[in-house]
Amino acid sequence: MTDHDIRVLDDSQYRTAHTLFRGTLHHTPAPDDQWKFVQESYYPGRAIGAFADGEMVGTVQSFPSQLAVPGGAVVPHAAVSRVGVRADWTRRGVLSALQRAQLRALRSAGDVAATLRASETAIYGRYGYGVATRHRFVRIDRRQAAPRTRPVGRVRLVEGEAGERIAHGLFEELSPVRAGTISRWPAWWGLSIRRVAAEENIKIAVRSGASGDDDGYVVFKVVPGEHGSGDHKPTTLMVMDLWARDAEAWADLWLFVLGVDLVAEVAAYGRPVDEPVQWLLGDRRACRIAEEVDETWLRLLDVPAALSARTYRHAEPVVLGVRDAYLPENSGSYRVSADGVTRVDEAPELVLDVDVLASTYLGDVSFSTLAATRRLDVVDPTALVRADALFEVSEPPWSGTYF
Ligand SMILES: CC(C)(COP(=O)(O)OP(=O)(O)OC[C@H]1O[C@@H](n2cnc3c(N)ncnc32)[C@H](O)[C@@H]1OP(=O)(O)O)[C@@H](O)C(=O)NCCC(=O)NCCS
Numbered sequence: 073m074t075d076h077d078i079r080v081l082d083d084s085q086y087r088t089a090h091t092l093f094r095g096t097l098h099h100t101p102a103p104d105d106q107w108k109f110v111q112e113s114y115y116p117g118r119a120i121g122a123f124a125d126g127e128m129v130g131t132v133q134s135f136p137s138q139l140a141v142p143g144g145a146v147v148p149h150a151a152v153s154r155v156g157v158r159a160d161w162t163r164r165g166v167l168s169a170l171q172r173a174q175l176r177a178l179r180s181a182g183d184v185a186a187t188l189r190a191s192e193t194a195i196y197g198r199y200g201y202g203v204a205t206r207h208r209f210v211r212i213d214r215r216q217a218a219p220r221t222r223p224v225g226r227v228r229l230v231e232g233e234a235g236e237r238i239a240h241g242l243f244e245e246l247s248p249v250r251a252g253t254i255s256r257w258p259a260w261w262g263l264s265i266r267r268v269a270a271e272e273n274i275k276i277a278v279r280s281g282a283s284g285d286d287d288g289y290v291v292f293k294v295v296p297g298e299h300g301s302g303d304h305k306p307t308t309l310m311v312m313d314l315w316a317r318d319a320e321a322w323a324d325l326w327l328f329v330l331g332v333d334l335v336a337e338v339a340a341y342g343r344p345v346d347e348p349v350q351w352l353l354g355d356r357r358a359c360r361i362a363e364e365v366d367e368t369w370l371r372l373l374d375v376p377a378a379l380s381a382r383t384y385r386h387a388e389p390v391v392l393g394v395r396d397a398y399l400p401e402n403s404g405s406y407r408v409s410a411d412g413v414t415r416v417d418e419a420p421e422l423v424l425d426v427d428v429l430a431s432t433y434l435g436d437v438s439f440s441t442l443a444a445t446r447r448l449d450v451v452d453p454t455a456l457v458r459a460d461a462l463f464e465v466s467e468p469p470w471s472g473t474y475f
Contacts (some may be wrong), residue, residue: 076124076166078173081131086114087152089121089131096156096453098189110268113259117181118150120173122166130157130166132174135475138255139185140248142435142465143383147184148256151475152371155188171199175398179373184381186371187254189474196369201399202430203437204370205252205469206345209363212330212338214309218354219330224320225281226330235276236265238312239289242278246315249381251434252368252469258473265291265313274312276303277328288316290325294335306336314340315472326352340430341365368471370430375402378433379413386410387461393420393451394429402426408462421455424448435465 075278090110091101102110115136122130132155138147152174157166178186185261186205190196191282213250230238240261247253272293279288291313297305309312309329316322326349344350345364350356372378375394389409396402407416430436439459443450450456 074165074169075130076122076161076164076169076170078122079112079451080117080121080177080459081115081119085121085128086111086119088113089119089133090350091154092128092131092158093133093154093364096158099214100275102147103376105270106267109259109263112202113257113263114255117177117440119154119244120170120177122161124161124172128162129137130170131155131213132167132170132173133255134178134186134323135260136367138248139187140253141378141382141433142251142267142463142469143381144249144250145383146255147378147381148182150183150186150373151254151257151473152186152188153475156454167195168199172398175199175371175373179399182378184372184374186373187368187471188371189368190213190366193366196263196371197427199371200396200426200430200469201369201371204434205366205368205436205471206263206364207367207470207472208226208345208361209260209341209361210339210343210349211360212349212353213328213358214338215337216355216358216377217330218358219327219352220354221323221327221352223324225279225287227277227279227324227326229435230276230278232269235289236269238278238286239265239276239291239315241288242289243313243315247472248415250467250470251465252436254471254473255303256472256473264474277325279316279324281320281324285366286374287318287404288314288321288325290314290329297336302325307334308337308339309335311338311340313472314343323352341473342474344472345468368434368435368469372402372430372433373399375426375429376406379406379408382433382461384408384410385464388458390455390458391416391418391421392429392459393423394426396424396426398475399426408459410462419451421452422448422450432463433457436469438472439463452465
């Protein structure tokens with residue numbers, strides 16, 4: 073018997089849920105002009121509330137999406153967000169009840185995986201989420217940078233909704249492709265680009281090459297500081313979203329932002345850990361990695377479907393024993409080989425919780441590393457080499473979409 077109950081919300085309850093969520097982040101309720109963008113991002117059946125004494129005291133939500141996995145397949149995916157429990161109801165099991173309901177509902181609806189961005193790292197491991205991708209915050213001293221090369225194509229500024237339309241179209245072509253990338257739900261563009269553009273000085277630049285086709289874009293804004301030599305508050309160009317079809321387009325877009333006048337610093341948050349921007353510069357020390365932190369927290373909702381969706385390198389098979397307290401049907405032994413994955417009735421060689429499996433799944437961290445840090449049980453030490461080889465990927469996974 074609990075003192076609260078869990079219900080799927082209907083559209084008359086979305087604003088209350090959103091106000092409650094914002095309150096847990098210590099923000100005031102969204103004003104009407106913001107709400108009109110937010111409202112579109114509540115999808116039927118995907119918002120859940122916890123109620124006590126007739127009032128909503130907690131909420132979680134998800135957006136419909138897809139996730140690219142190693143090998144190029146794409147699986148149904150829920151982007152989980154707007155998680156909050158009212159301050160006078162925390163640490164009484166409300167989030168645990170919401171998570172239990174949400175994980176079950178998402179799996180029943182056919183989502184193979186869920187991902188989220190965690191406000192605090194202590195929250196989600198217990199529900200089976202593991203850190204599966206990392207991203208970087210880079211800062212470049214523009215005057216010191218002195219790029220080694222010049223653009224080879226054309227980068228042009230495209231104002232207003234025309235710019236958003238081109239960016240949206242290119243994004244749809246470019247993601248989900250790399251493992252960890254996701255598709256964006258339609259309301260993402262309104263909320264993350266159009267709404268922000270209305271309030272801030274957002275610009276979109278589009279690149280085209282010899283063929284004349286658009287092949288990349290960058291969304292950015294310039295935050296004016298003090299011009300001149302006293303750079304206590306440098307004028308900063310913030311790269312918010314940058315996607316390119318190939319290396320040539322990628323380099324031209326970076327060269328474009330590095331060439332904008334009266335800017336002291338170019339800053340980019342949420343970039344891939346293998347992005348070689350420092351190699352474009354005459355002085356690579358102009359580029360500082362200000363932060364490299366967890367990006368995607370991944371929850372494998374349907375472990376057999378997820379394991380079967382990705383490909384594996386050539387190596388001898390390994391038998392993994394998976395434990396999942398919240399979705400116990402995932403618990404069991406899986407034989408993973410280069411030819412595929414089967415559920416087996418065999419003793420496992422490595423035993424791990426489902427959050428640890430999630431961390432290995434996209435290939436960002438090896439089984440050996442997790443064994444060395446005592447995150448999994450090693451029954452047969454030779455299995456680590458096999459598991460590492462099977463799950464290895466050629467480029468680090470990355471999502472690139474903030475939600
Ligand atoms: C994070 C939050 C939703 C947790 O809700 P809650 O109802 O207090 O969580 P529960 O009571 O179900 O907690 C379950 C367990 O997680 C632990 N836990 C939950 N939130 C935690 C936190 N922020 N830090 C450390 N431990 C936490 C609890 O101590 C509890 O542990 P136990 O089972 O060993 O006793 C709530 O604190 C909140 O709204 N925080 C502010 C908003 C926020 O950060 N939202 C997340 C956005 S990604």
